[in-house]
Amino acid sequence: MWWNDYEDDFNDDMPGGLSVKAIFQRIWPFIQPYRRTFCFSFFLGLLGVALVLYQPVLLKRIFDIDLPSGEYRRVLLTGLIFLATMLGSAVINFFSSWLLQKAGVHVVNDIKVKLFDHFLRLGLSFLERYPVGKLVSRIESDTQRLVALSSTMILRVIMSIGMLIGAVVILAIIDLRLFAIVFAVIPILFAGTWLMFKWLRPYFREERSKYSEVSAVVAEFVKSVGILQLYNRGSWAEARLKRQNDRYVQFTSRIGFMEYAIFRGLAFMEILVTVVALWLGANWIKAGTLTVGTIVLFAQYIAQIYWPIIMLTDQLAEIQRAGAAADRIFTALDQQPQIKNCEKTIPVPEKISQIEFRNLSFSYSPGKPVLKNVSFILKGGETLALVGPTGGGKSTIVNLVCRFYDPDDGEILVNGINLKNFELEAWRKRFGLVLQDLCLFPASLRDNMRLFRENISDEQIHLALKTAGIERLIQNGHGSLDKIIAERGANLSQGERQLLALARALTLDPELLILDEASSSVDPGTEAAIQQALQKLLEDRTNIIVAHRLSTIRNASQIAVIQNGLIRETGTHEALMNRNGIYADLLETQLVHSQGTAS
Structure with missing residues (x-):
């Protein structure tokens, strides 16, 4: 470097x-x-x-x-x-x-x-x-x-x-x-x-x-x-x-x-x-x-x-x-993209009923696997939470679902069809995405919300802001939709940036919602606001949530604990707590840390 x-x-x-x-x-x-x-x-x-x-x-x-x-x-x-x-x-x-x-x-x-x-x-x-x-x-x-x-x-x-x-x-x-x-x-x-x-x-x-x-x-x-x-x-x-x-x-x-x-x-x-x-x-x-x-x-x-x-x-x-x-x-x-459409693509199914990772392995560098023989099934309308230590492979799963990368071995199946068979742009239009690195442009609030797409109306933007619980906050503190947002949201607080990124993903009303570290790096009050908004956002959608704060995913349909590229545990919050394994240890560690911080 x-x-x-x-x-x-x-x-x-x-x-x-x-x-x-x-x-x-x-x-x-x-x-x-x-x-x-x-x-x-x-x-x-x-x-x-x-x-x-x-x-x-x-x-x-x-x-x-x-x-x-x-x-x-x-x-x-x-x-x-x-x-x-x-x-x-x-x-x-x-x-x-x-x-x-x-x-x-x-x-x-x-x-x-x-x-x-x-x-x-x-x-x-x-x-x-x-x-x-x-x-x-x-x-x-x-x-x-x-x-x-x-x-x-x-x-x-x-x-x-x-x-x-x-x-x-x-x-x-x-x-x-x-x-x-x-x-x-x-x-x-x-x-x-x-x-x-x-x-x-x-x-x-x-x-x-x-x-x-x-x-x-x-x-x-x-x-x-x-x-x-x-x-x-x-x-x-x-x-x-x-x-x-x-x-x-x-x-x-x-x-x-x-x-x-x-x-x-x-x-x-x-x-x-x-x-x-x-x-x-x-x-x-x-x-x-x-x-x-x-x-x-x-x-x-x-x-x-x-x-x-x-x-x-x-x-x-x-x-x-x-x-x-x-x-x-x-x-x-002359460089060729590693991720491209196959010769004959097929339409993305109108309704996503199931996403399956089947015996999937992946590495960013040869000989250094990030995911090893990972398998799980996410049903349509359910919420999958990915938890575990940093570097375990949680964000990599998100990258693979978005098809920013293709697996080395195994496959990702959507309604039983290999993800590679779908046209890239059509597939990516199906989900809203909030990543760890919040990307806000030096442009108006309106353009940031719709990502410069002319087919999104002001009504849709206001509805997304309202659903995320940020409409009043933005209007009181920063004016109308024409207000210019500084580069990377420098004139917004961390919480406002997080909520704004969340609202932006909702302007599409996506069928699949992906939140990578969606509630990290914010104060407890803002996290509570995000939790309240999430209860509305996650309804009638297929969701994938990556979070270090385990309190944010208690109501997830399925929780997968990722450690060293392997899925160590899966189940609901209650089932994993009863197992008293890695997930329970992670939650106990976080509770002790948060109590120590509060004191």
Whole structure:
């Protein structure tokens, strides 16, 4: 993990290695809806290049024809045409870049939405494996790297190639000697460009990986700021972040040194070629085989030949960075969800009459079983309570019922049919869910209650709040349904958050209600309010309750005691108390603890 000195296997699981061709093939489906904008922008860009290429020809005319003629009107006219080409190319390039940038942002937003949706489809088995910061970096930072790759960067590469070809062709037509000087050095420039492209690519991918590690540290520390302050670990967190950031800075400094060494070496070639051409050109002018205007034209085209190559080299470095980000994005998109629908799904039964765990075993990591040969039957309309020590496997049973995971062995049967045969979305619509980690969004109370579903009315929301016993509390303390709830419910008490999450699950009027630690971490008064609400909530539903406070599940139809992944005891509260086993010991321990706390 991020707090250790070694690196996690986030990138090892998604090794990447896509070729440049494969990356552009993967980006193309996202570009295709905006292809007309791209094509028009490229056309404008090449039109701007043509105007720039025409400017040295105009300068040659001024020096070789207009000035020697002594007719300064011609000089003025050619100068005005030169000025018009400069203004025209500037305006054309502005609109070309603007249109392409706009299209590129749309492309990247589409990729971002696709990646986010894919991460959600990969499920908990994927999302719980990696730090939040790395996932955010993959969705946000890596995709932003593609804005330039899918827009202005491509335009600059196309314009650079167009400028290079146009300038070389015009030089070859005007004077083959000057063309030969330029052409002699072009292979060296292209070799440097290839070196930049091929050699540095692995470094740029590693750079993105190290950046995501820094993001992971920041995200985890921000979530844990209260604990860090409470235990005076701020200095430790600062030092840990500094070490991680120093690694990133040192690595990027190495890349920058190599990149600029190649870049400046290529730039020196322009100076060398210019000096050689001027020295030879002076002799050719004396001999009368070359004009001053041609030398001026050559000096202009030198920049238009070499700077496109140098700019192309610079753009290739940026393409490598963006390509590393694209590589990480598309290898992530290639990850297949572990939980998915079977080829031929069947409708979920209209009425759930029975849920059965049959000889079920499960482990999050190979060789470390969490559940071992678990079997039980929950009848429709009954309440199953799962109790036992922390880490025994209670929440895992909930995850399996929700089909966030699939069992390693055994099966879950609903009305005698394997749960895997049902369509995932249709199955999950059948239940309301309240988990240990209460998730409230920075949005209105209304949107939090309906989870942004438009088909839930205000009347349904008020009914759910009333049933949960929180309608009066919310309205008196926090206003109407339009009141904004802070992120993770920071402007609500723990009890209000718990009751609100309970009420949210009821907006669907679910057939199956799952409460994981529904009454833990609240004061006794709020727990009593929850107990009163539960008496109404559990009626005419199939319920699964996970709780450490055993007083909350006395009226359950069936209680299963989970310990070390095994069901040790099952029965009603009275039957288990009469057995005087694990359940009775747990209840006695809690009573002693609560009495000690009260005193």
